[in-house]
Amino acid sequence: MTQTPPTAPVLACDAAVLDTARAAIARLDSHLIGSEWVAGRAEPIPVLDPATAAQIGEIAAGGADEIDRAVRAGRAAFEAPTWQAMPAAERERLLLRLAELVERHADELAAIETLDNGMPFPAARAMGVGSAISAIRYNAGWPRRLTGESVPVSVPGQWHGYTTHEPLGVAALIVPWNAPLAITANKLSAALAAGCTVVLKPAELAPMTGLRLAELVLEAGFPAGTVNVVTGLGAAAGAALVSHPDVDKISFTGSTATGQTILRQSAHDLKRVSLELGGKSATIVYPDADLARAVPGVAMGIFGNSGQVCAAGSRLFLHDSIHDEFLSRLAGFAAGLKVGPGTQAGVAMGPLISAGQRARVMGYIESGLDEGATLLTGGDTPDSPGFFVNPTVFVDARPDMRIVREEIFGPVLTVQRFGDDSPEVLAARANDSVYGLSAYVWTSNLGNAHALARRLRSGSVKVNGSGMEFALPFGGFRQSGIGRENGRMGVEAFTETKSVMIGW
Ligand code: NAD
Numbered sequence: 001m002t003q004t005p006p007t008a009p010v011l012a013c014d015a016a017v018l019d020t021a022r023a024a025i026a027r028l029d030s031h032l033i034g035s036e037w038v039a040g041r042a043e044p045i046p047v048l049d050p051a052t053a054a055q056i057g058e059i060a061a062g063g064a065d066e067i068d069r070a071v072r073a074g075r076a077a078f079e080a081p082t083w084q085a086m087p088a089a090e091r092e093r094l095l096l097r098l099a100e101l102v103e104r105h106a107d108e109l110a111a112i113e114t115l116d117n118g119m120p121f122p123a124a125r126a127m128g129v130g131s132a133i134s135a136i137r138y139n140a141g142w143p144r145r146l147t148g149e150s151v152p153v154s155v156p157g158q159w160h161g162y163t164t165h166e167p168l169g170v171a172a173l174i175v176p177w178n179a180p181l182a183i184t185a186n187k188l189s190a191a192l193a194a195g196c197t198v199v200l201k202p203a204e205l206a207p208m209t210g211l212r213l214a215e216l217v218l219e220a221g222f223p224a225g226t227v228n229v230v231t232g233l234g235a236a237a238g239a240a241l242v243s244h245p246d247v248d249k250i251s252f253t254g255s256t257a258t259g260q261t262i263l264r265q266s267a268h269d270l271k272r273v274s275l276e277l278g279g280k281s282a283t284i285v286y287p288d289a290d291l292a293r294a295v296p297g298v299a300m301g302i303f304g305n306s307g308q309v310c311a312a313g314s315r316l317f318l319h320d321s322i323h324d325e326f327l328s329r330l331a332g333f334a335a336g337l338k339v340g341p342g343t344q345a346g347v348a349m350g351p352l353i354s355a356g357q358r359a360r361v362m363g364y365i366e367s368g369l370d371e372g373a374t375l376l377t378g379g380d381t382p383d384s385p386g387f388f389v390n391p392t393v394f395v396d397a398r399p400d401m402r403i404v405r406e407e408i409f410g411p412v413l414t415v416q417r418f419g420d421d422s423p424e425v426l427a428a429r430a431n432d433s434v435y436g437l438s439a440y441v442w443t444s445n446l447g448n449a450h451a452l453a454r455r456l457r458s459g460s461v462k463v464n465g466s467g468m469e470f471a472l473p474f475g476g477f478r479q480s481g482i483g484r485e486n487g488r489m490g491v492e493a494f495t496e497t498k499s500v501m502i503g504w
Contacts, residue, residue, distance in 0.1 A: 012345045028211035040060025109213075139470075140189065201231070205354055281313050
């Protein structure tokens with residue numbers, strides 16, 4: 001009997017690019033300390049393609065020893081005249097050169113992100129690599145603009161009073177797996193723009209673009225030791241970095257639970273700490289919203305990157321008068337989303353990062369059903385060895401349910417209704433969360449937009465759209481974090497302010 005050979009799937013990117021990405025993943029199995037790639041000494045950690053569950057590489061499992069060497073390299077580089085005396089314009093030039101290299105290798109980096117993290121190639125290209133380039137270019141503008149103030153002094157005498165922003169020293173950058181390249185490039189370029197040196201600890205579940213970026217940092221010509229990378233588990237490499245006495249600053253993005261641990265661990269020597277943590281962001285849709293834009297906006301706000309987005313709009317509030325129509329359009333949109341490996345053309349939603357994350361999300365879906373919410377769509381997993389979950393929408397959600405209160409970090413939307421509530425009442429319902437990262441409003445009424453923008457207790461409020469603007473500060477109220485990334489604040493977070501008074 002003859003068998004028809006399976007048709008090869010149409011790829012979202014060039015096959016040669018995928019080969020280059022695979023070769024990079026196989027090559028990048030070491031730590032970067034100073035300008036040397038240093039092999040690991042412990043049992044390596046396997047790297048899986050979440051779309052197939054197959055191993056595609058391995059990384060070194062670093063611990064206290066590698067962290068200590070990397071921090072020493074960072075300190076030596078920080079104190080070296082090459083870095084201390086480097087003109088601000090030269091730091092700017094190096095950062096712009098790095099952005100250029102990221103742009104030149106954009107397809108390869110996106111393909112690495114797709115294989116390592118699972119996100120669809122077009123999203124990895126636009127949001128992952130595109131954001132990384134924007135962030136680096138934006139931060140490259142700061143070395144020459146990080147000015148202090150000249151301050152009128154009122155104490156008796158003749159004084160000149162002014163402030164300066166001095167780099168903190170060695171910065172530990174600890175990043176999550178959900179948007180590894182964009183987050184790493186943003187933190188790294190802000191730290192370098194401020195004049196710090198860094199030790200990067202990528203997420204063990206998606207470490208590869210961070211390592212490839214480090215290669216490009218060397219190629220760009222940054223002095224040895226300005227950027228060091230130690231891969232490994234959070235409890236080993238991450239914890240050693242947080243407790244290292246010669247680290248001046250921790251810039252962490254990840255879960256609220258780990259953020260709390262880091263804050264406790266860094267208390268004994270009062271390290272400067274920025275925390276970008278979890279969220280449970282509300283989306284409010286008024287009846288006057290442009291539904292043709294709002295439906296895909298809301299859908300991709302929770303299904304984009306399979307819901308593994310800190311600022312995902314996971315709690316939807318719909319006005320009674322549009323509730324049914326909106327949901328029928330949303331269900332239609334979700335049904336049209338192709339779920340599959342991010343390397344394949346037409347795929348809009350890739351897998352979750354790991355079997356553990358899929359089990360966690362499925363556990364939340366079960367709890368939603370147990371607590372009485374109704375599934376509008378999804379709630380299941382496609383038949384595949386990869387870690388996929390179908391786009392899921394729960395209606396009849398109540399504010400006391402776990403699916404409404406807790407961050408799921410998966411493609412699960414909960415829907416609640418509102419009537420002719422005042423902005424105060426509606427904002428209070430949206431604010432009923434321990435988190436406060438982002439909030440979204442869809443309306444064509446400027447009064448609603450301003451009233452809610454003022455009352456929503458979250459670090460960002462976006463009306464009629466979403467997206468990351470690197471010139472605007474980003475961060476959380478309440479348990480969504482401490483401090484801000486992006487904008488002037490994002491670079492100043494890597495500095496200490498000094499006040500100077502000179503009498504004459
Ligand atoms: P996680 O907290 O498990 O891990 C994040 C990083 O911390 C990883 O590199 C991990 O190895 C490391 N780590 C773990 N334990 C550590 C410890 N004890 N000491 C030092 N480092 C340690 O988070 P995750 O699962 O990788 O990422 C998902 C979470 O990240 C979600 O909660 C999401 O909301 C959040 N997140 C927030 C933002 C934001 O900007 N606010 C952005 C992306 C993701």
